[in-house]
Amino acid sequence: MKTSGINFRHLYFFRVVAAEGSVTRAAERLGLAIQTVSTQIAALEQSLGKSLLTQQGRRLVPTDAGRVALTYAEQIFELGDRMQEALNEADNGRVRLTVGISDSLPKLIAYRLLQAAFGMQSAVKLVCVEREFETLLADLALHKLDVVLTDRTVRASASLRVFSHLLGESEMMVFGAAALARKHGRNFPRGLNGAPMLLPTRNNALRGRIDEWLLQQDVRPDIVGEFEDNAMLNTFARDGLGLFFAPAGLEHDIRAQFNAVPVGAASGLREQFYALSSERRIRHPAVEAILAAQTGLFAA
Incomplete structure (x- = not known):
């Protein structure tokens, strides 16, 4: 009928x-x-x-x-609410950007990526939500989010119309408080044997590559903490409770914010960063600005 x-x-x-x-x-x-x-x-x-x-x-x-x-x-009614919000923002001359941030993504990386949106000619109103990866995918598919920033890719399918856009990648380094760095930085990476280490949990996209790198180096650190939330890992690292992996391009920020210094470069270990959208072609002007600014963003 x-x-x-x-x-x-x-x-x-x-x-x-x-x-x-x-x-x-x-x-x-x-x-x-x-x-x-x-x-x-x-x-x-x-x-x-x-x-x-x-x-x-x-x-x-x-x-x-x-x-x-x-x-x-x-x-339908979620989109109606968002349309009203967008119209209100347009009256104020602002572009609204609703971003989902994966809880495993380093917050300093998210900040670096989002800075590009504020370089636009039009003013931007930024709304950030941090949730688990699967929840963000569902919200993106329902058009509750304009874009998702994450450290993993996802394949589009008939049931999931989500597309991955590589923003950049960075070589990883091991960082730690000065005392730990002095103790375990000698003869790197051999000095990591028995070193207290803070790692992401095994459902994190980076964790498998870290485990493989440690195996290749034939070192066995003492894993004293595993964290789903990258911000929580950084909190423990700030207190000098263990060494941790972070993108080399963030060295300056890590020194300033976490009072941590490089222990050594994890040669061959890299982390990728992606923007996920519900369309193959990005149409949101602020997301386009983020994509355009990727060149050189993660240079050390």
């Missing part, structure tokens, strides 16, 4: 009823009569040719078709 067009007011009422689990509570929330809400839900179901809600105990819950409709409804 073909639809005659969706009434978005009806769709909004359906979304509220699904959230409240009751026409009565939805009517109270909307400030409308119960009959009004009930009638408009029925009109939506008739226009779609599908039953969207069913009684389960004392609650109304979405049917299989209702769950599909609710998924799209959430996207």
